[in-house]
Structure formats: C-alpha cells, structure tokens
Amino acid sequence: MANYIINRLLQLIPVLVGVSLITFFILNLAPGDPAELMVRASGMEPTPEAVASMREELGLNYPLHVRYCLWVWHALHGDLGVSYHSGLPVARELALRFPATLQLALASSLFMILLALPAGLLSAFYNRSYIDHLSRFAALLGASMPGYWLGLILIYIFGVRLGLLPVMGSGTIKHLLLPAMTLGFGLAAVYARLLRASLLEVMGQDYIKAARARGLRERRIMLAYAFKNALLPVVTAFGMSLGHLLGGMVVVETIFSWPGVGRLSVEAIFARDYPVLQGYVLVMALVFVVVNLLVDLSYVLLNPRLRIGGGEKR
Amino acid sequence: MRVENIKIDFPGKNSTVRAVNGVSFAIKAGETLGIIGESGSGKSVTALALLGLLEKPGRVLEGRIIYKGRDVLLLSRKEKQRLRGREMAMVFQDPLTSLNPVLTVGRQLTDVLRRHLELNRHQTRERALRLLQSVGLGNHEGIMKSFPFQLSGGMRQRVMLALALGANPSLLIADEPTTALDVTVQAQIIRELHRLQQEKGMAMLVITHNWGVVAELADRVGVMYNGRLVEYGSIVDIFNHPAHPYTHLILSSVPVLGKGRKGIINIHSPVSRVTLNGCSFAPRCMLKGKHCLKAPLSAEISPGHFVACHLAGIDSAIAVERRRELA
Ligand SMILES: Nc1ncnc2c1ncn2[C@@H]1O[C@H](COP(=O)(O)OP(=O)(O)OP(=O)(O)O)[C@@H](O)[C@H]1O
Ligand SMILES: [Mg+2]
Numbered sequence: 001m002a003n004y005i006i007n008r009l010l011q012l013i014p015v016l017v018g019v020s021l022i023t024f025f026i027l028n029l030a031p032g033d034p035a036e037l038m039v040r041a042s043g044m045e046p047t048p049e050a051v052a053s054m055r056e057e058l059g060l061n062y063p064l065h066v067r068y069c070l071w072v073w074h075a076l077h078g079d080l081g082v083s084y085h086s087g088l089p090v091a092r093e094l095a096l097r098f099p100a101t102l103q104l105a106l107a108s109s110l111f112m113i114l115l116a117l118p119a120g121l122l123s124a125f126y127n128r129s130y131i132d133h134l135s136r137f138a139a140l141l142g143a144s145m146p147g148y149w150l151g152l153i154l155i156y157i158f159g160v161r162l163g164l165l166p167v168m169g170s171g172t173i174k175h176l177l178l179p180a181m182t183l184g185f186g187l188a189a190v191y192a193r194l195l196r197a198s199l200l201e202v203m204g205q206d207y208i209k210a211a212r213a214r215g216l217r218e219r220r221i222m223l224a225y226a227f228k229n230a231l232l233p234v235v236t237a238f239g240m241s242l243g244h245l246l247g248g249m250v251v252v253e254t255i256f257s258w259p260g261v262g263r264l265s266v267e268a269i270f271a272r273d274y275p276v277l278q279g280y281v282l283v284m285a286l287v288f289v290v291v292n293l294l295v296d297l298s299y300v301l302l303n304p305r306l307r308i309g310g311g312e313k314r
Numbered sequence: 315m316r317v318e319n320i321k322i323d324f325p326g327k328n329s330t331v332r333a334v335n336g337v338s339f340a341i342k343a344g345e346t347l348g349i350i351g352e353s354g355s356g357k358s359v360t361a362l363a364l365l366g367l368l369e370k371p372g373r374v375l376e377g378r379i380i381y382k383g384r385d386v387l388l389l390s391r392k393e394k395q396r397l398r399g400r401e402m403a404m405v406f407q408d409p410l411t412s413l414n415p416v417l418t419v420g421r422q423l424t425d426v427l428r429r430h431l432e433l434n435r436h437q438t439r440e441r442a443l444r445l446l447q448s449v450g451l452g453n454h455e456g457i458m459k460s461f462p463f464q465l466s467g468g469m470r471q472r473v474m475l476a477l478a479l480g481a482n483p484s485l486l487i488a489d490e491p492t493t494a495l496d497v498t499v500q501a502q503i504i505r506e507l508h509r510l511q512q513e514k515g516m517a518m519l520v521i522t523h524n525w526g527v528v529a530e531l532a533d534r535v536g537v538m539y540n541g542r543l544v545e546y547g548s549i550v551d552i553f554n555h556p557a558h559p560y561t562h563l564i565l566s567s568v569p570v571l572g573k574g575r576k577g578i579i580n581i582h583s584p585v586s587r588v589t590l591n592g593c594s595f596a597p598r599c600m601l602k603g604k605h606c607l608k609a610p611l612s613a614e615i616s617p618g619h620f621v622a623c624h625l626a627g628i629d630s631a632i633a634v635e636r637r638r639e640l641a
Contacts, residue, residue: 206411214426215399228416304461
C-alpha cells in the first residue's frame with residue numbers, strides 16, 4: 001500500500017512537468033501582449049520603447065525555452081514569480097485564495113452527497129414509481145442546466161426576489177450557500193443518475209436474488225447488499241470527472257465573486273498575468289492528482305479484493 | 315409442498331415465452347424430488363416461482379403452489395419474505411456470483427440468522443459457527459472473516475449451504491448445486507446434502523443436468539422438457555422403466571459404467587419456441603407419428619408414474635411396434 005502511494009506520488013513529477021510546459025507554450029501563443037497591457041494599465045501611451053522596456057522588466061525578452069527553464073529553476077526553489085498585476089508573489093496570492101476554493105469545494109461536495117445519495121437510493125428503491133420519475137426529472141434538469149445559468153437563476157430567486165441570501169463575496173455560511181448549491185446541484189444530478197443506474201444493475205445480480213431467497217428485507221438488501229457494490233463505479237466516475245468539477249468551480253467563483261483561485265485565474269487570463277496562470281495550473285494539477293489518488297484509495301477501501309490482495313483460490 | 319399445473323410466461327415485446335407450461339409435482343417432508351432436463355427447459359424458473367422470486371416480466375399465469383396448506387402465489391410480499399429462508403431456502407447454481415463480493419461470510423451468515431431467529435449477538439455468532447461446522451467447513455473462525463473470493467469453489471458452495479440452512483428450513487431447493495464445481499468436490503457436496511437432509515429431515519428439490527446427482531439423492535424424479543414434466547415417477551420407475559422417448563434419449567446419452575448409469579446430458583439443441591398444438595418433443599422424437607400432432611396428456615401408467623406421451627402406458631404396444639419398425 002505504502003509503495004503504491006509513493007509510486008503514485010512519483011507520477012506527479014512527469015504530470016507537473018508536462019502540464020507546466022503545455023501552459024507555458026499555449027500562453028505564449030495566445031493573442032495579447034502582457035507588456036503592452038501593463039503599459040496601458042499604468043496609464044501611459046504604449047509606445048514601442050515603453051513596451052520594450054516593460055518587456056525587459058518582466059523578463060519577457062528572453063527566448064521561450066530560456067524563460068521556461070528559469071521558471072522551473074525558480075519554481076523548484078518555491079518561487080513561482082511575481083504577479084504582473086498585483087506585484088505580489090504568486091505563491092502568496094494562491095495561498096491567500098486557496099482556502100476559499102477549498103471551502104467551496106467541500107461545501108458543494110457535501111451538498112452533492114446530501115442530495116445525490118438519497119435521490120439515487122430512493123430512485124432505485126422505488127424504481128419506476130412517481131418518486132423515481134420526480135427524482136429523474138430533477139436530475140435531468142440539473143444535468144442539462146449549465147452551472148452559470150443555474151447560478152444566475154439562484155441569484156435572481158434567493159438574492160434579488162426573496163432577498164434571503166447574499167449573492168456576492170464570502171465570509172459567512174450564508175455567502176457559501178448559493179455557490180455551493182449551484183455547484184452541488186449540477187454534480188448531484190450526475191451522481192444521482194449514476195448511482196441509480198449502478199444500483200439497478202447491482203440489484204439484478206445473482207447475489208441479490210440469493211439474498212432475497214434468504215428472506216432478507218428489500219430495504220436491507222438495498223442498503224447493506226447493493227449499495228456498497230453500486231458505489232464502486234460511482235467512485236470511479238467521480239475520479240474521472242474531477243476535471244469538470246474544477247472547471248465548474250472557475251465559473252461559479254466568477255459568478256458569485258467568490259475570492260478563490262478559480263476567479264483569480266480568470267482575472268489573470270484577462271490581465272495576461274502569466275506567472276499567476278502558471279502557478280494556478282501547477283496547483284490545480286497537483287490538486288487533481290492528489291484527489292484522484294484519494295479517490296483511488298477509497299475505491300481500494302470499498303473493494304475487499306483490492307484491499308486484501310491475493311488471488312482467487314480454487 | 316404441492317405444485318399444481320403452474321404455467322409461467324415471460325411476456326416480451328413481440329412474443330411471449332412460455333417458460334413453464336403446466337407443471338405439477340409434490341414433495342413430502344423428508345423426501346427428495348430430482349428435476350432433470352436440458353438447458354432452458356424451465357427448471358430454474360420453476361424453482362424461483364416456488365419462492366415467489368420470479369424476475370420482472372415473468373409471471374405465474376395459472377396454477378397453485380400449495381405450501382403447508384397455503385397458496386404461495388396468494389401471499390403478501392411480507393408473508394413471502396417470511397417464508398423465504400425460514401421455510402424454504404435455495405442454493406444457487408454458481409456460488410461465486412451468489413455470494414456478495416464485498417461482505418464477509420460471517421456478515422452474510424449472521425444477517426440471515428438475525429432476520430429469522432430471535433437470538434442475541436452471542437447466540438447468533440455461536441450458531442453461525444456451528445452452521446459452518448455442520449456443512450463441513452473446518453477453520454470456521456477464519457472463514458467468518460473471509461470474503462467469498464478468498465474461498466475455493468467447494469468452500470463457497472458449503473457457505474451457500476450454511477446460508478440456506480441458517481433458519482432450519484423445511485424445504486431446501488438446490489438449483490444445480492454442483493454444476494460449477496469439479497468432480498471430486500461435486501461428490502463431496504452431494505454427500506453433504508444427503509447427510510444434512512437425513513439429519514434435518516427436510517424435503518428437498520434438486521435441479522440438475524446430472525443423472526448421478528439424481529441417482530444419489532432423489533426418491534422421485536421429474537424429467538422436464540420445454541416447460542413440461544414429460545415424465546414423473548419414482549427413481550426406480552425412471553431408471554428401470556423409462557417410458558417417455560425423451561427420457562430414453564437422455565438416459566442413453568449417458569455413458570454406462572458397470573450397472574450404474576451416471577454422467578451429464580450433453581444434448582443442447584435449439585428448442586423450438588413455436589407453440590405447436592402437438593407434442594413439443596415431436597420434432598426431435600424418433601418415435602413420432604401422426605398421433606403426435608395432438609398434445610399428449612400426462613397419464614399414470616403405473617401407480618405414481620406419469621408420462622406425457624401417446625406411446626406410453628396403454629399405448630405401449632404401439633410403441634414397441636414403432637421401435638421395432640425403426641430398428
Ligand atoms: N428473465 C427472463 N426473461 C425472458 N425469458 C426468460 C427469463 N428467464 C427465463 N426465461 C425463459 O425461460 C426458459 C427457461 O429458463 P430456465 O432458466 O428455467 O432454464 P433451466 O432449465 O434452468 O436451464 P439451465 O439448465 O440452463 O439452468 C428459458 O429458455 C428462457 O426462454
Ligand atoms: Mg437453471
């Protein structure tokens with residue numbers, strides 16, 4: 001087990017190198033010159049001389065591969081550069097913003113679980129009943145509504161019409177509710193559907209029929225015999241769709257002015273703030289790999305065959 | 315347990331499959347009925363119907379399943395649940411897929427006991443251990459903690475047996491209990507079944523492809539073909555005086571060693587699903603004649619020996635004639 005974890009963490013190295021390399025070159029291809037933007041931002045006329053000197057100041061005058069090597073060298077020493085925009089060290093910017101993102105991620109995951117588990121279970125247990133139809137309709141709705149749209153609707157209803165919840169910023173639980181709901185609802189829709197399908201498939205297995213033949217109650221069969229088996233594919237899917245989740249966070253943070261790293265990255269894109277973007281991508285890749293590892297570990301915990309190891313005896 | 319003329323349909327989109335078409339039999343306490351027949355003849359479907367466990371589109375069209383004076387088909391869901399495990403239990407064909415892969419043997423075993431017996435925690439555990447011992451599983455402390463995939467095929471089938479016997483059922487249904495096992499283990503499981511039945515005086519319904527299993531365990535035998543019991547009688551009737559051409563066919567496909575006839579039926583021909591008016595075995599019957607255009611009724615050719623063939627019993631003179639012609 002320890003070996004497995006160490007191995008997976010070692011895989012981080014090529015992933016981080018690859019990801020940073022790709023962003024570095026793609027950013028360079030993107031239109032817009034950060035030096036010119038900076039000059040304009042400081043209120044000066046972007047004359048060729050001013051832009052050139054700004055470029056030199058930002059270190060953009062070196063060729064691309066040199067810049068990349070320099071960036072890696074500094075990154076290895078914990079220095080992710082300085083934001084063009086705020087002048088703060090990138091590492092500090094990220095560290096300041098990360099807790100908010102983590103908070104939102106946890107809150108929306110909690111919301112997702114609280115919604116998806118009962119919905120999936122009830123939907124499968126009362127398969128084809130009105131409860132099932134209702135829950136599937138809600139899930140279809142949730143899965144087909146884009147996050148930004150749902151976010152705006154929620155803002156309109158709870159913020160503008162009812163005036164119940166703040167629609168911007170952070171700080172209190174109340175601030176957390178709307179963005180967490182926006183994100184959690186879309187996710188819950190996906191996973192409720194997945195859990196339902198997985199449960200129904202498991203409920204068709206021989207060992208469920210055998211449990212029924214022993215007279216166990218249907219509710220017990222669903223919860224104790226089917227649920228754990230049905231969770232396995234759901235966990236796998238969760239690991240695979242992590243990227244979508246991170247993407248969704250960027251959108252939701254922007255809509256609700258949530259001071260997380262997602263919104264930071266959007267600001268950085270508009271400002272062509274290369275160091276911040278580089279840092280963001282690096283941190284997200286790290287998060288992605290670590291969470292994926294956690295997902296895989298929970299899969300192992302759920303599946304005794306992987307946990308105990310050892311082959312099939314005959 | 316008495317089964318009276320049950321018919322089971324699986325309605326499909328375009329056509330309906332009649333999986334069981336008028337099957338009747340009876341099993342008395344302490345007695346074993348063996349049902350033998352080729353794949354798809356409706357054996358498992360019949361067994362599941364006894365427990366009220368037919369899967370969705372399938373339904374019992376008509377007939378009665380009388381258990382201890384009550385018709386199982388008329389019981390409520392709750393009553394049926396209480397019957398399963400406590401009164402009737404079932405051992406399935408494949409012990410690997412029939413055990414929950416993510417729960418330990420102990421967990422699955424104590425679940426049944428807790429469901430049906432009023433025992434405290436300690437007593438439940440004691441009983442679980444005794445059960446494992448009674449089905450011949452030696453190191454039972456270890457087995458309680460293991461997951462199905464850690465056990466061998468034979469051990470798994472023993473666990474299935476322990477699960478089925480947990481609440482002392484009076485009828486044990488074993489659907490091909492040995493098919494997934496290798497030959498030596500098959501023999502052990504058969505012996506175990508025999509011993510347990512003797513000890514507990516249960517009634518038993520054994521479903522199989524295998525004449526050996528029938529010979530070892532059954533007091534009476536039903537031969538099933540295409541949803542019908544084409545022949546039904548005591549083990550002596552079936553082995554020594556088989557009357558239906560299909561019984562002849564499957565008995566003769568068995569290698570004969572010394573005086574015992576044992577082996578496995580290997581004839582799996584596509585069963586015609588066209589609902590013929592006549593005898594459904596006719597297309598494969600070497601004795602068929604024009605009388606076979608009419609479906610034969612089951613006739614009692616000697617006490618307790620029923621055959622559904624025009625050539626059986628009173629008509630057996632014709633049968634002899636036709637056999638001579640064909641020979
Ligand atoms: N779920 C189902 N849906 C539709 N038809 C079914 C279903 N289950 C069984 N049948 C039909 O019932 C027939 C009898 O099936 P059954 O499983 O009882 O056969 P069997 O005698 O047990 O065969 P085997 O020896 O292979 O176990 C099959 O040929 C099939 O056409
Ligand atoms: Mg079968």
